[in-house]
Amino acid sequence: MQKPPTLDHTRQQITHLDKELLGLLAKRRALSLDVARSKEVDIRPIRDTQREKELLERLVQQGREQGLDAHYVISLYQSIIEDSVLNQQAYLQTKANIHTQQAQYSVAYLGARGSYSYLAANRYCDRRQVEMVDFGCQSFNDIIHAVESGHADYGFLPIENTSSGSINEVYDVLQHTSLSIVGETTIEVGHCLLAAAGSDINKITKIYAHPQPISQCSRYLSQHSDIKLEYCSSSAEAMDKVLNSKSQAVAAIGSAEGGALYNLTAIDNDLANQKINQSRFIVVARKAVEVPSQLPAKTTLIMATGHKPGALVEALLVLKTHNVNMSKLESRPIAGTPWEEMFYLDIDGNLANENVQKAINELEKQTRFIKVLGCYPCETVKPTQLSQSQLFIEPDSSKAVDSPSLVTQTPSQSSQHAKHRREFKAQNSIMHLHNMTMGGQAFNAIKQVALTDSVTEIAAIAKHAKESGFEALVLTNSNLLINEQLVKEAVKAINAAGLGSCLTVEHIIELNIAAKLADGLIINGSAMFDDNLLHQAGGLSLPVLIERHVNATTEQWMAAAETILSTGNQQVGLIDAGIKSLNEGQQLSLDIAGLIDVKQRCHLPVIVNLTRTATETSLPQQAIVIKQLALSGIIIDTQEETQTDILQRVLFQ
Numbered sequence: 332m333q334k335p336p337t338l339d340h341t342r343q344q345i346t347h348l349d350k351e352l353l354g355l356l357a358k359r360r361a362l363s364l365d366v367a368r369s370k371e372v373d374i375r376p377i378r379d380t381q382r383e384k385e386l387l388e389r390l391v392q393q394g395r396e397q398g399l400d401a402h403y404v405i406s407l408y409q410s411i412i413e414d415s416v417l418n419q420q421a422y423l424q425t426k427a428n429i430h431t432q433q434a435q436y437s438v439a440y441l442g443a444r445g446s447y448s449y450l451a452a453n454r455y456c457d458r459r460q461v462e463m464v465d466f467g468c469q470s471f472n473d474i475i476h477a478v479e480s481g482h483a484d485y486g487f488l489p490i491e492n493t494s495s496g497s498i499n500e501v502y503d504v505l506q507h508t509s510l511s512i513v514g515e516t517t518i519e520v521g522h523c524l525l526a527a528a529g530s531d532i533n534k535i536t537k538i539y540a541h542p543q544p545i546s547q548c549s550r551y552l553s554q555h556s557d558i559k560l561e562y563c564s565s566s567a568e569a570m571d572k573v574l575n576s577k578s579q580a581v582a583a584i585g586s587a588e589g590g591a592l593y594n595l596t597a598i599d600n601d602l603a604n605q606k607i608n609q610s611r612f613i614v615v616a617r618k619a620v621e622v623p624s625q626l627p628a629k630t631t632l633i634m635a636t637g638h639k640p641g642a643l644v645e646a647l648l649v650l651k652t653h654n655v656n657m658s659k660l661e662s663r664p665i666a667g668t669p670w671e672e673m674f675y676l677d678i679d680g681n682l683a684n685e686n687v688q689k690a691i692n693e694l695e696k697q698t699r700f701i702k703v704l705g706c707y708p709c710e711t712v713k714p715t716q717l718s719q720s721q722l723f724i725e726p727d728s729s730k731a732v733d734s735p736s737l738v739t740q741t742p743s744q745s746s747q748h749a750k751h752r753r754e755f756k757a758q759n760s761i762m763h764l765h766n767m768t769m770g771g772q773a774f775n776a777i778k779q780v781a782l783t784d785s786v787t788e789i790a791a792i793a794k795h796a797k798e799s800g801f802e803a804l805v806l807t808n809s810n811l812l813i814n815e816q817l818v819k820e821a822v823k824a825i826n827a828a829g830l831g832s833c834l835t836v837e838h839i840i841e842l843n844i845a846a847k848l849a850d851g852l853i854i855n856g857s858a859m860f861d862d863n864l865l866h867q868a869g870g871l872s873l874p875v876l877i878e879r880h881v882n883a884t885t886e887q888w889m890a891a892a893e894t895i896l897s898t899g900n901q902q903v904g905l906i907d908a909g910i911k912s913l914n915e916g917q918q919l920s921l922d923i924a925g926l927i928d929v930k931q932r933c934h935l936p937v938i939v940n941l942t943r944t945a946t947e948t949s950l951p952q953q954a955i956v957i958k959q960l961a962l963s964g965i966i967i968d969t970q971e972e973t974q975t976d977i978l979q980r981v982l983f984q
């Protein structure tokens with residue numbers, strides 16, 4: 332066998348090649364700025380997805396010729412294009428706002444050098460080729476004050492995280508500031524365990540961290556429950572404490588990049604519960620900015636609607652009328668006025684656009700309070716994807732039933748005269764599941780639990796749920812073909828606790844067994860396109876709820892209900908468990924616009940399952956929104972013991 336080259340030699344070659352690659356990337360970046368300059372003159376949008384598709388298709392082909400896998404090539408180029416788009420946006424945004432053209436930005440952020448806020452601010456300034464003068468603060472209020480008083484030009488505030496949800500305190504400080512939101516930026520939050528060199532996890536007895544990372548790494552921390560936790564005001568403070576302790580027995584949670592500033596080593600990586608852990612920051616300044624028309628813009632506003640039922644729905648319908656998409660909705664209590672909420676809305680659109688202006692003017696007439704917090708470039712760059720055929724991958728025909736694109740609707744299903752439409756029946760439909768009335772004016776709270784081997788355990792869960800005000804229990808993962816007897820006993824225990832029972836089904840064979848056992852059935856989203864199953868469910872005489880497929884349109888969802896109604900069964904309801912969104916990972920998004928639309932056009936009860944759309948912190952707020960939309964109820968997991976005041980109030984007042 333021929334002797335391979337020495338490791339050192341090969342590594343030298345790789346190092347050399349990597350340097351060349353970086354040089355090429357820098358050249359590409361410079362060219363993309365030239366593109367931005369021409370787009371500035373021609374007034375063309377930054378994003379050209381057609382060009383991106385052609386580029387990716389060609390690269391996949393060229394990559395394949397060199398033995399490179401298509402997915403590898405695509406993911407590399409998606410990040411290169413994201414960088415190109417964000418750089419072009421930063422360039423045009425600065426050009427359009429002369430007052431932002433400075434050599435230095437003084438930036439107020441939480442903590443000290445090395446904190447995630449510091450890293451986000453640094454990234455923001457780097458992209459604008461501006462030197463950052465850092466102004467570390469102890470609290471969000473201090474950040475606002477530093478900018479309001481002119482001590483800093485910009486303030487960085489973390490607004491949401493993919494694992495722990497929205498950051499309520501930031502929403503609260505925004506209610507009272509005179510500052511404007513002028514930008515946003517999202518950073519990858521790679522939580523590591525940082526300690527002095529030579530330490531390892533077995534030596535650690537205490538961890539310092541900010542409450543946010545602690546909540547985002549709860550799973551990792553529960554595996555090391557013997558280690559003491561000490562809360563800090565920022566990740567930077569945590570790292571500083573470890574550095575000053577000069578001990579190998581203490582550690583901090585923070586980024587590897589931040590840790591390096593404190594001479595700390597990452598002794599463990601990827602601590603966050605979710606694989607993709609990102610934080611979005613908003614940038615605030617004294618003067619609002621204008622966003623050039625070539626850039627995708629976001630406008631954030633806050634409003635307080637009247638106290639009457641349906642006030643939020645009416646306000647949101649204004650956005651629909653003017654074709655304005657809402658990408659985020661949050662609510663926070665108004666200090667001093669108990670039971671009232673301030674709503675925070677992110678809308679996709681430029682404040683200078685006529686439709687956005689008209690919608691805001693109309694909202695001003697409907698609401699008790701409304702204020703635009705700012706209009707700024709949207710930094711979410713949705714990656715361009717290639718279709719299966721462009722990737723030369725054969726579609727998996729066995730999954731045909733899961734794929735909405737393969738389903739054709741008959742015209743009668745989408746007709747306005749269909750049985751599910753308000754044109755057919757104006758009032759909300761009502762159905763009965765055990766003692767629970769669903770639909771009409773009712774708002775039901777339902778719990779969801781996975782079947783366990785122990786009926787005693789299910790009985791205890793049901794009893795607790797009943798005491799807490801829930802009306803039904805959904806059993807998931809029941810695998811009826813194997814567990815029929817167990818499910819029978821579990822249903823008996825649920826009914827004995829005074830709750831209705833619901834079983835989730837995916838296949839016809841399960842449907843018939845489930846119909847004999849439970850008070851109601853849920854057709855799993857993955858089976859929503861199975862016409863045979865829907866027809867079979869149409870022949871039953873017990874309540875059937877259809878879960879929306881994560882990729883299904885509202886029309887397809889209602890068409891599934893129509894199939895059941897037109898086969899005979901009139902006890903039909905809809906469950907939305909969230910749809911696929913731009914968020915990475917397992918988290919799904921609430922399709923608020925879709926829910927409003929369905930509620931307007933369809934008389935069937937609509938329940939929302941929040942198990943995959945809400946985090947522990949966002950759960951009460953999502954529940955408030957569902958109730959405000961006058962939908963028929965929510966389903967939450969038994970794992971979610973978020974019995975906060977708000978949730979209790981929403982569900983049971």
Ligand SMILES: O=C(O)C(=O)C[C@]1(C(=O)O)C=C[C@@H](O)C=C1
Pocket residue numbers: 363366377378379380382383386411412415416419
């Ligand atoms: O070609 C353009 O128009 C560019 O802006 C460059 C580029 C790229 O980096 O390749 C970036 C964004 C566009 O969506 C398409 C391509």
